[in-house]
Amino acid sequence: MGSVVDAANKEVNGTSSAKKPNVIFVLGGPGSGKGTQCAYIVEHFGYTHLSAGDLLRAEIKSGSENGTMIQNMIKEGKIVPSEVTIKLLQKAIQENGNDKFLIDGFPRNEENRAAFEKVTEIEPKFVLFFDCPEEEMERRLLGRNQGREDDNIETIRKRFKVFLESSLPVIQYYEAKGKVRKIHAAKPIEDVFQEVKAVFSPEAEKILELTNLLTFYLGCSLGSSVSKEISRLIDQECVLCSTGIETHHHLFFECEYSSSIWKHFVQAILPATPLNVHSAAAMISHFRHPSQAPPVIKLIFQSVIYLIWKERNARVFTSASTSAAGLRSALDRLIRDRLLSFPSPDPTPSLLQFYFSGPRPP
Ligand SMILES: Nc1ncnc2c1ncn2[C@@H]1O[C@H](COP(=O)(O)OP(=O)(O)O)[C@@H](O)[C@H]1O
Numbered sequence: 516m517g518s519v520v521d522a523a524n525k526e527v528n529g530t531s532s533a534k535k536p537n538v539i540f541v542l543g544g545p546g547s548g549k550g551t552q553c554a555y556i557v558e559h560f561g562y563t564h565l566s567a568g569d570l571l572r573a574e575i576k577s578g579s580e581n582g583t584m585i586q587n588m589i590k591e592g593k594i595v596p597s598e599v600t601i602k603l604l605q606k607a608i609q610e611n612g613n614d615k616f617l618i619d620g621f622p623r624n625e626e627n628r629a630a631f632e633k634v635t636e637i638e639p640k641f642v643l644f645f646d647c648p649e650e651e652m653e654r655r656l657l658g659r660n661q662g663r664e665d666d667n668i669e670t671i672r673k674r675f676k677v678f679l680e681s682s683l684p685v686i687q688y689y690e691a692k693g694k695v696r697k698i699h700a701a702k703p704i705e706d707v708f709q710e711v712k713a714v715f716s717p718e719a720e721k722i723l724e725l726t727n728l729l730t731f732y733l734g735c736s737l738g739s740s741v742s743k744e745i746s747r748l749i750d751q752e753c754v755l756c757s758t759g760i761e762t763h764h765h766l767f768f769e770c771e772y773s774s775s776i777w778k779h780f781v782q783a784i785l786p787a788t789p790l791n792v793h794s795a796a797a798m799i800s801h802f803r804h805p806s807q808a809p810p811v812i813k814l815i816f817q818s819v820i821y822l823i824w825k826e827r828n829a830r831v832f833t834s835a836s837t838s839a840a841g842l843r844s845a846l847d848r849l850i851r852d853r854l855l856s857f858p859s860p861d862p863t864p865s866l867l868q869f870y871f872s873g874p875r876p877p
């Protein structure tokens with residue numbers, strides 16, 4: 516077992532992403548507080564802050580050949596051509612010794628996003644989205660007082676329009692991938708940072724790792740709403756076993772209740788009980804089995820995590836609870852129903868037949 520996990524960990528760490536910097540896109544309307552919160556994140560979590568707008572303004576000041584073009588675009592609230600901004604961002608990343616960056620105010624449209632991904636081959640770890648009503652953003656920008664040529668009411672209105680028409684679709688693109696962490700940004704600075712801090716907490720990092728690994732290995736995510744809800748877990752006594760603190764690791768893998776669910780699939784389908792997200796990933800990636808195995812295993816992992824999470828919520832928010840045996844039966848039904856809807860590969864046996872070669876609930 517150890518060797519399989521080691522091999523998979525090596526594979527996870529050895530992917531090209533290990534050499535690539537860790538990037539978080541910080542998005543939100545003009546004046547939503549991106550720069551302000553980035554300064555706090557830098558101080559608390561050691562990221563390097565790269566503001567695309569600041570880099571463009573520095574380029575104007577440097578007297579570069581693009582300076583006048585950039586200045587005119589900013590004055591009009593328009594988006595500077597991708598190649599100019601991406602070159603500046605790439606240079607800033609390369610010149611910096613850090614390996615984790617907040618990219619603030621970029622990508623501002625779909626073209627920015629696609630070009631950045633193509634040129635740098637960097638996928639953001641997640642997108643921090645500061646959601647703030649226009650009236651509040653307008654008030655803040657008019658009071659910003661940094662001598663910016665674009666902080667006048669006429670340009671501000673143009674920037675809002677560009678944000679709605681061009682930048683929101685980028686946020687929606689990442690939302691569909693379960694990567695957006697939305698922050699309610701209309702509150703006082705310290706309150707906003709409390710929300711930001713939760714996104715960067717070790718537990719949130721772990722669940723991000725869990726969902727990213729599952730996405731990576733399973734080829735599909737748990738769904739953005741489930742991932743978002745799971746990331747809100749707070750440390751309290753585990754409602755499934757009442758004997759541990761409900762961390763993600765405990766809830767999904769260590770807890771007696773959960774491990775009894777996993778054990779149900781051991782022997783016939785899974786080689787061992789997954790101990791953590793890495794061993795889960797290892798099993799998925801190193802599974803040597805007939806062609807039917809990968810989709811079935813993928814479904815088992817998704818279904819177990821989903822039903823454990825549902826059971827946890829039922830216990831936290833209602834008085835209902837299901838025994839481990841009851842959950843195993845529900846899981847069995849869920850998996851069979853899902854497998855019935857899968858197209859059957861040739862030649863037989865079907866996915867369902869493969870699943871039935873495993874154990875049945877007692
Ligand atoms: N939560 C907040 N409440 C009130 N004012 C804020 C808040 N966050 C930022 N500001 C102020 O609003 C202005 C715009 O903030 P900034 O961080 O520059 O926004 P952005 O980078 O999104 O354009 C600044 O003057 C800043 O001090």
Ligand SMILES: O=c1ccn([C@@H]2O[C@H](COP(=O)(O)OP(=O)(O)O)[C@@H](O)[C@H]2O)c(=O)[nH]1
Nearest residue numbers: 545546567568588589592593594595620621
């Ligand atoms: O990737 C970027 C970032 C900024 N800008 C330009 O720079 C201006 C100011 O952007 P910044 O992020 O500094 O400020 P915000 O509008 O978020 O307050 C924008 O309106 C755009 O004209 C751009 O073209 N591309």
